[in-house]
Amino acid sequence: MTGGHGVVMTVELADELPAAEVEAAKARAATLLLAFRHGNQLAFDRQLDELFERHVEREVTTLLVWIAAESVRKAYAPEVGDRVLRVMAQRAPSDTSAVAVDEEAADVARLVEAVGQGDVALVRGLVAATPDTTYLLGGLLQAVAMMLPLLPEGEAEEITAELRRRHCSRIPEARHS
DSSP states (O other), X not given: OBOTTSOBOOOOOTTSOXXXXXXXXXXXXXXXXXXXXXXXXXXXXHHHHHHHHTTOHHHHHHHHHHHHHHHHHHHSOHHHHHHHHHHHHHHSOSOOXXXXXXXXXXXXXXXXXXXXXXXXXXXXXXXXHOSOHXXXXXXXXXXXXXXXXXXXXXXXXXXXXXXXXXXXXXXXXXXXX
């Protein structure tokens, strides 16, 4: 609806969600989109299951469409936007049950070498160039687990003590039974 001086006004409809609920729904949709973007199948499935348990399929679909439309609106001129959306619709896969992931793109060996050499630029470049950070972090965790047994006696304890000092009391002490 357009007001007096070209100002766009919105009219709240009786069945619209309250602003707080809209913001919460946007946050849930954003979580879903991030999981999809980073190829985190577990997080994507868990978030989708939670949303469907709440029976908010229409809300999620509306928000995802809104986010896509906003992205196209901000990135393209108005006369090009509709063509972009049509191409996106034509290219959409018929089976969207799985999030595409590229485990091979995560070059953990080069990342570990770059960290060892203190090459900050290379570390940043590798992380930025990896479409799926889930696999990159998982591989890094696996590398650390492989290295831990090779540390000299007492070194692992020194490292964990230093981590506890840096992160205050956020990391609980290990309990011995």
